[in-house]
Amino acid sequence: MTKKQKKMLIRIFVTAFLTVVLGIFCTESPAALRFFLYLTAYFIISYDIIIKAFNGIKNKQPFDECFLMVVATIGAMAIAIYKSGDYTEAIAVMLFYQIGEWFQSYAVGKSRKNIAELMNIRPDYANIEKNGKLEQIDPDEIEVGSVIVIKPGERVPIDGIIEEGSSSINTSALTGESLPRDVKPGDEIISGCINMTGLLKVKTTKEFGDSTVSKILELVENAGLRKSKSEAFITRFARIYTPAVVYSALALAVIPPFVRMFFMNLNADFGTWIYRALTFLVISCPCALVISIPLSFFGGIGRAGKEGILIKGSVFLERLAKAKYIVFDKTGTLTKGAFEVNGIHHNSMENDKLLKYAALAESASTHPISKSLRKAYKKELNLSEVKNIKEISGKGITAQVNGLNIAVGNSSFMKDLGINYIDCHHIGTIIHIAINEEYAGHIVISDTIKPNSKIAVEQLKKIGISKTVMLTGDLKKTADKIALDIGIDEVYADLLPEGKVSKLEEIMLNKPEKDTLVFVGDGINDAPVLSRADIGAAMGAMGSDAAIEAADIVLMDDDPIKLAKAIKISQKCIFIVYENILFAIGVKLICLILGALGVANMWLAVFADVGVMIIAVVNALRVLFTKKI
Amino acid sequence: MKKSYKIEVDCPNCANKMEDAAKKTTGVKECSVNFMTLKMQVEFEEGIDAKAVMKQVLKNCKKIDSDCEIYI
Numbered sequence: 001m002t003k004k005q006k007k008m009l010i011r012i013f014v015t016a017f018l019t020v021v022l023g024i025f026c027t028e029s030p031a032a033l034r035f036f037l038y039l040t041a042y043f044i045i046s047y048d049i050i051i052k053a054f055n056g057i058k059n060k061q062p063f064d065e066c067f068l069m070v071v072a073t074i075g076a077m078a079i080a081i082y083k084s085g086d087y088t089e090a091i092a093v094m095l096f097y098q099i100g101e102w103f104q105s106y107a108v109g110k111s112r113k114n115i116a117e118l119m120n121i122r123p124d125y126a127n128i129e130k131n132g133k134l135e136q137i138d139p140d141e142i143e144v145g146s147v148i149v150i151k152p153g154e155r156v157p158i159d160g161i162i163e164e165g166s167s168s169i170n171t172s173a174l175t176g177e178s179l180p181r182d183v184k185p186g187d188e189i190i191s192g193c194i195n196m197t198g199l200l201k202v203k204t205t206k207e208f209g210d211s212t213v214s215k216i217l218e219l220v221e222n223a224g225l226r227k228s229k230s231e232a233f234i235t236r237f238a239r240i241y242t243p244a245v246v247y248s249a250l251a252l253a254v255i256p257p258f259v260r261m262f263f264m265n266l267n268a269d270f271g272t273w274i275y276r277a278l279t280f281l282v283i284s285c286p287c288a289l290v291i292s293i294p295l296s297f298f299g300g301i302g303r304a305g306k307e308g309i310l311i312k313g314s315v316f317l318e319r320l321a322k323a324k325y326i327v328f329d330k331t332g333t334l335t336k337g338a339f340e341v342n343g344i345h346h347n348s349m350e351n352d353k354l355l356k357y358a359a360l361a362e363s364a365s366t367h368p369i370s371k372s373l374r375k376a377y378k379k380e381l382n383l384s385e386v387k388n389i390k391e392i393s394g395k396g397i398t399a400q401v402n403g404l405n406i407a408v409g410n411s412s413f414m415k416d417l418g419i420n421y422i423d424c425h426h427i428g429t430i431i432h433i434a435i436n437e438e439y440a441g442h443i444v445i446s447d448t449i450k451p452n453s454k455i456a457v458e459q460l461k462k463i464g465i466s467k468t469v470m471l472t473g474d475l476k477k478t479a480d481k482i483a484l485d486i487g488i489d490e491v492y493a494d495l496l497p498e499g500k501v502s503k504l505e506e507i508m509l510n511k512p513e514k515d516t517l518v519f520v521g522d523g524i525n526d527a528p529v530l531s532r533a534d535i536g537a538a539m540g541a542m543g544s545d546a547a548i549e550a551a552d553i554v555l556m557d558d559d560p561i562k563l564a565k566a567i568k569i570s571q572k573c574i575f576i577v578y579e580n581i582l583f584a585i586g587v588k589l590i591c592l593i594l595g596a597l598g599v600a601n602m603w604l605a606v607f608a609d610v611g612v613m614i615i616a617v618v619n620a621l622r623v624l625f626t627k628k629i
Numbered sequence: 630m631k632k633s634y635k636i637e638v639d640c641p642n643c644a645n646k647m648e649d650a651a652k653k654t655t656g657v658k659e660c661s662v663n664f665m666t667l668k669m670q671v672e673f674e675e676g677i678d679a680k681a682v683m684k685q686v687l688k689n690c691k692k693i694d695s696d697c698e699i700y701i
Contacts, residue, residue: 059692290641298665
């Protein structure tokens with residue numbers, strides 16, 4: 001609890017106590033004394049609101065809630081003096097209003113803290129060894145390529161590669177995955193994880209500002225600035241709601257009495273109608289509406305964060321709930337993306353030599369294929385042997401190795417070059433190699449499907465996804481087989497990177513406007529597609545800042561099931577949002593009608609008002625705390 | 630140019646009013662206030678002194694809610 005909240009709580013208790021005591025013991029006191037005592041209680045609970053109301057008038061803000069509350073309560077006091085002598089009503093209205101405000105501020109503070117803890121992954125320092133001694137340094141000051149020391153129990157401050165030591169690291173803050181991961185020298189390690197068992201020496205590969213942890217914090221801190229339609233709606237509603245209620249209150253105070261007086265020959269009965277108008281003012285504060293919506297979204301984003309799903313703003317959460325089309329990238333998303341060389345055929349030279357040429361030609365590429373070639377070759381590559389590397393996007397690479405012209409690529413590349421290649425009947429990616437324009441054989445590289453891909457697609461179908469599509473640059477034969485195994489509805493193979501974008505646009509054009517299309521990729525080479533889709537979700541994005549930037553949703557680990565989970569969270573969250581909108585507006589409208597008819601008095605009005613807010617807030621936080629999604 | 634500021638505000642409706650007030654300030658192109666994260670993101674017009682504009686923004690915000698604060 002903050003100081004402000006504590007003070008308010010004391011004021012609430014004092015006023016409540018005082019009012020009860022006055023109600024029991026002062027019923028027989030002289031009228032002036034009673035008025036004075038009740039007025040004291042009134043001032044204790046409402047002095048800050050009165051001050052704010054004055055400021056509102058000074059700054060020409062007629063629809064300031066504080067001002068309206070003051071008008072309503074002072075009006076009630078005046079009626080009490082003049083008619084009933086019941087001052088408790090005015091005090092109760094203020095009291096409950098303050099209780100509502102207090103509860104709101106407490107709940108909001110609590111959930112803010114909850115989410116802040118969730119994202120409490122900012123490392124405070126990095127250890128650097130100097131003259132045999134460890135020194136703690138601000139991670140901002142560490143240069144790329146420095147060696148930092150991470151002791152057991154410490155958070156990894158900067159992305160890097162392990163030089164010495166092995167350990168288990170806990171990635172749960174980043175991925176939601178509770179199983180620790182074992183690391184050894186040569187492994188990449190990502191900032192934000194916690195080193196659990198052994199001492200690690202890590203050579204940094206990035207500056208702190210570019211490290212995963214900084215990127216994530218930036219993303220989380222700026223989440224929610226892009227507002228959803230529901231939020232915009234409620235803001236617009238709040239803007240007209242208060243003035244509308246105030247004008248109807250005015251009308252209610254003036255029109256019925258005059259009608260009674262002039263047209264019905266009845267007593268004007270101003271007292272009753274003014275009281276009803278004041279009841280209106282009590283319900284004029286739109287706060288219950290305005291708080292519950294962003295709070296619900298905040299809860300949804302927080303909940304997703306807990307599961308290792310980062311959502312960049314409530315607008316994406318809202319769109320995600322309407323997801324009907326899921327377009328997957330194949331490599332690295334549905335398959336492991338860990339390519340292995342599974343065969344070398346029709347080669348004119350020994351396997352090792354062919355592998356070496358292919359690996360050298362691909363040495364500048366970041367594509368997984370190049371990694372797997374290098375892995376299969378096993379020995380160190382001498383990069384000075386390769387020159388003039390030219391990449392033909394989606395086709396292949398040409399390069400010179402020791403004076404030989406090497407061309408490495410797919411069959412269409414071989415066709416382009418006019419080389420007689422031999423087709424392969426194996427499933428996988430086939431890398432053809434030509435040396436000095438002569439065919440030299442091909443290498444089969446194949447990928448394996450992730451263990452959860454099939455379950456993920458099944459789950460997606462269950463939660464209302466109408467179509468799943470897979471896009472790949474791979475051969476149709478390979479793609480079809482994988483799609484069949486996983487249960488994907490449509491496959492588009494043989495696509496160049498630009499082809500993926502145009503295919504995606506084609507699908508988007510043919511779908512109903514209100515259905516959301518989600519593209520899921522691993523962030524390598526598909527940033528344009530990520531940003532083109534209604535929602536771009538980058539998967540396994542730890543360490544890939546380009547993907548974090550281009551995507552709207554970042555799935556921290558590379559399990560496709562997380563996508564189904566993200567959609568489930570968003571659906572639940574939107575359901576709560578609609579629930580709150582309907583509930584809050586509904587109750588307010590009913591109160592207004594009952595108030596106008598004279599059924600609801602101020603007590604009921606303020607109870608309804610505060611009650612709605614409390615229920616809406618509790619409901620909003622449901623998504624953050626429910627166990628199962 | 631976009632900048633993000635930490636703010637202090639008590640009620641969500643006041644946060645919306647702050648957003649409106651900031652949007653109406655000369656020199657501010659776009660503004661978004663997030664009550665939950667207590668952040669105000671302001672996009673300024675080209676070639677304008679952000680500091681001076683923010684001072685005016687704060688002044689306008691104070692007018693609609695005297696309790697609010699922007700940490701410039």
